Amino acid sequence: MLYLTVSHIVPFLVVLAYLSYSLLVPVAADRWCVDNPKDITFRRLGTKTPYRHVQNKDVRNIATVDGCTVGKIWGLFRHGTRNPSKSIIDHMRGTLVELQRDILENGRLCRNQLELFERWKPRITIAEAKLLVREGGDELYQLGARFRKRFGQSLPTHYDADEFRFKFTKTERAEYSARNFTRGLFGRNEQIQYPEALRRDPVLRFYKGCEKWKRQIKENPYSYREMDRFGSSKEMKTVIEKLSKRIGTFVSPEEVHAIYQTCAFETAWDEREISPWCLLFDKESIATMEYSEDLKYYWIDGYGYALTYQQACSAFSDLFLSFNNAASPRFTFYFTHSGTLLKSIAFLNLYKDNEPLSAQHYRYKRKWRVSHIDAFGSNLYFVLYNCSNGTQTIALYHQERLTHIPGCPEDTLLCNYDYFGQLYTDRIAQCDLTTMCSEPHVPSLQKDEL
Numbered sequence: 001m002l003y004l005t006v007s008h009i010v011p012f013l014v015v016l017a018y019l020s021y022s023l024l025v026p027v028a029a030d031r032w033c034v035d036n037p038k039d040i041t042f043r044r045l046g047t048k049t050p051y052r053h054v055q056n057k058d059v060r061n062i063a064t065v066d067g068c069t070v071g072k073i074w075g076l077f078r079h080g081t082r083n084p085s086k087s088i089i090d091h092m093r094g095t096l097v098e099l100q101r102d103i104l105e106n107g108r109l110c111r112n113q114l115e116l117f118e119r120w121k122p123r124i125t126i127a128e129a130k131l132l133v134r135e136g137g138d139e140l141y142q143l144g145a146r147f148r149k150r151f152g153q154s155l156p157t158h159y160d161a162d163e164f165r166f167k168f169t170k171t172e173r174a175e176y177s178a179r180n181f182t183r184g185l186f187g188r189n190e191q192i193q194y195p196e197a198l199r200r201d202p203v204l205r206f207y208k209g210c211e212k213w214k215r216q217i218k219e220n221p222y223s224y225r226e227m228d229r230f231g232s233s234k235e236m237k238t239v240i241e242k243l244s245k246r247i248g249t250f251v252s253p254e255e256v257h258a259i260y261q262t263c264a265f266e267t268a269w270d271e272r273e274i275s276p277w278c279l280l281f282d283k284e285s286i287a288t289m290e291y292s293e294d295l296k297y298y299w300i301d302g303y304g305y306a307l308t309y310q311q312a313c314s315a316f317s318d319l320f321l322s323f324n325n326a327a328s329p330r331f332t333f334y335f336t337h338s339g340t341l342l343k344s345i346a347f348l349n350l351y352k353d354n355e356p357l358s359a360q361h362y363r364y365k366r367k368w369r370v371s372h373i374d375a376f377g378s379n380l381y382f383v384l385y386n387c388s389n390g391t392q393t394i395a396l397y398h399q400e401r402l403t404h405i406p407g408c409p410e411d412t413l414l415c416n417y418d419y420f421g422q423l424y425t426d427r428i429a430q431c432d433l434t435t436m437c438s439e440p441h442v443p444s445l446q447k448d449e450l
């Protein structure tokens with residue numbers, strides 16, 4: 001007869017507990033489950049970051065300067081959140097639908113996150129590529145409304161064509177961004193006169209006419225070498241491995257990029273929604289994707305090559321023309337694109353790191369973060385103040401925050417206008433786009449997408 005004592009039962013229970021743990025728990029633990037998806041994507045979506053991640057809702061009186069009044073304002077605004085380009089839409093409607101199937105069949109995601117994938121479907125068609133979306137219109141509307149709150153005392157209440165100049169590039173997204181901004185600024189009833197939008201605007205989108213930049217930089221594979229190197233780094237391999245495991249099939253770097261972009265656009269489109277594609281990332285892997293974006297834009301639109309930002313002299317010549325000519329409109333607002341904002345940022349020496357951005361410097365702290373500096377709706381504007389002592393002072397606002405102008409005295413956010421002008425004298429005097437951009441071997445090989 002077998003008598004079971006406590007000393008027999010306890011080890012038995014321990015073995016049983018271990019077996020159920022090893023058989024059951026790892027299955028659950030093996031399923032990827034992200035707790036805080038909004039936290040993971042916040043300000044990490046590169047140039048597809050929605051403006052709400054970087055906006056400054058504080059409209060208290062930062063815009064007043066003692067003893068001075070606002071003389072002129074000149075600013076560049078990137079359009080608001082838009083739809084993706086055709087190639088990303090193609091991925092959404094093709095590759096991602098296939099990956100969705102893999103995830104539902106073999107994916108290692110926890111139950112409630114799989115449910116989001118069950119409901120997902122591509123929402124846009126090729127015909128809607130790059131159009132401004134509702135969120136994008138709202139971003140610009142809110143920007144206009146906050147502009148009114150900050151500068152209301154210095155701005156005429158009603159639109160006056162002699163006082164205001166609003167201009168957009170020849171794209172739907174820039175046009176509707178301008179229209180939404182002016183609505184936020186004046187209310188709904190003003191009839192704004194917009195000048196004819198130019199296909200090649202030498203001020204608003206100067207680089208589109210710069211053949212030398214296009215061929216030597218933008219279309220040159222060498223400009224993408226740091227991004228490519230980072231693409232084969234151990235960090236990126238880890239991202240691919242993690243995503244492949246979570247999806248249940250091997251994914252290529254291109255597919256990972258399409259997933260990141262879809263996560264970014266779907267996040268930007270609607271604050272209330274969570275894109276299931278974002279759930280595949282953890283903090284480290286999204287930071288890796290973000291760095292890849294930073295490398296790309298650093299080398300094609302930023303500090304990588306001098307010609308890239310030298311061309312922006314064309315926009316800043318317009319600023320000086322406007323500020324130095326009493327007859328020109330007091331308030332100038334240009335609605336444009338990522339490429340203009342980034343090149344202008346580099347022209348001004350803003351967010352410049354000591355070392356060029358490279359694949360191997362991933363772990364270094366950096367200033368160049370396109371998620372922060374070039375989100376949808378990004379804005380860069382200068383305010384010129386006339387002061388009672390006869391001097392003029394200039395202030396720069398980036399993303400609605402007073403920002404120190406590189407080259408101006410360190411101890412203050414305001415800069416004497418003459419001092420500021422001297423920083424740029426040579427570059428403005430030598431600003432000749434025709435000479436700067438002429439290249440013997442035209443035309444460009446790639447089709448120019450608007």
Ligand SMILES: O=C(O)[C@@H](COP(=O)(O)O)OP(=O)(O)O
Pocket residue numbers: 078079085205336337338339340450
């Ligand atoms: O049109 C796009 O795909 C990107 C790049 O345009 P460029 O920098 O080439 O003008 O800019 P976005 O319109 O998103 O600001």
